[in-house]
Amino acid sequence: MTTLTRDPVRTAPAGSTRNKWIPRLGGPVWLIWRQHRAAFWTLIAVTLLGVVAMVYLRGQMMDYLSAQEPTSRRSGGLPPEFETHVDRLRSIAGYFSFIPVLAGVLLGAPLIAGDLETGTAKLVTSQSVSRLRWLTMKLAVPATMLALSTGILASVFTWWWQPAKGLSEGLIWTSVFSVTGVTPVAYALLMFTVGVAAGMLLRRTLVSMVVTLGIVVAIEFVWSELWRSLGHIMSINTDKGVGSGAVPPELPLEAEQQGQGTYFLTGSGDRLGWTTCLDQVENDRAHTTCLQSKDIVGWSIDYLPVDQMQTMQWLGAGIMLTLTAAIVAFVLLWGRKRLL
Known part of the structure; x- marks a missing residue:
């Protein structure tokens, strides 16, 4: 008669050896x-x-x-x-x-x-x-x-x-x-x-x-x-006038403009809304006179920089x-x- 013996390793529960090194929750x-x-x-x-x-x-x-x-990648011309x-x-x-x-x-x-x-x-x-x-x-x-x-x-x-x-x-x-x-x-x-x-x-x-x-x-x-409001709003200004040939300042790369748009900048540093003298824009001479009377010397734009x-x-x-x-x-x- 053949006597069967059991191998304790083979007869052990599958999880006892397979998951020996796996941490268990408790x-x-x-x-x-x-x-x-x-x-x-x-x-x-x-x-x-x-x-x-x-x-x-x-x-x-x-x-x-x-x-x-x-x-094309550098110039944004994709x-x-x-x-x-x-x-x-x-x-x-x-x-x-x-x-x-x-x-x-x-x-x-x-x-x-x-x-x-x-x-x-x-x-x-x-x-x-x-x-x-x-x-x-x-x-x-x-x-x-x-x-x-x-x-x-x-x-x-x-x-x-x-x-x-x-x-x-x-x-x-x-x-x-x-x-x-x-x-x-x-x-x-x-x-x-x-x-x-x-x-x-x-x-x-x-x-x-x-x-x-x-x-x-x-x-x-x-x-x-x-x-x-977590950031510090920056401003970019010009002082070369706003008449013919003058252009608003260009924002730094990836900057987001803040506020209501482009402001007019006066000689004293005050800022006026872009609608200033708008009612006289159809008459170039009257429009220029209006801007000069308010001492407008350039543009000002608020922005948040990417840095x-x-x-x-x-x-x-x-x-x-x-x-x-x-x-x-x-x-x-x-x-x-x-x-x-």
């Missing part, structure tokens, strides 16, 4: 991943798809630019076909505006509100896990995933945009200010924490999502109106991260005492 981190794994895997999938798409589109753009004469690549860049930039909305409404708002609504929060904190530890992990895991995802997407988009920078008026730096550099990461984290705070206070998932959506839209409107872009982005990100930290502190302090 405790609150495992629970949080388990609860929100659908959202996390969706975030990972979207990030991978976005990276692949942008790498592919950048490759097409670089092939197109390589086929052009270097002089054929109209280049606008196809510009439109692609702008379209992807437009999709970035949805990231803060999704971070606040779909990830932040249900995070704690869902646990309060279903009773999961009470069950978890009745075990050996303290409220503070549970809240900290509840915030840290999704925030880390969100920051990594947004940071990767923003970095790849910036890498795509850099070679096309300054080659088209449609790609002026102000059009991609909020989707390049560190700004998207700080923006997404701020909206995420806003959603978390709303969910903790309202304690109902659907209500929290609706309220968060309203807050996010309001913040986006305020940001779109105020972010240019302020990174400074403005870091300043804006610093403000948003400060607000994020304040909201996180509120969530932890409030939740520690009044969560249940």
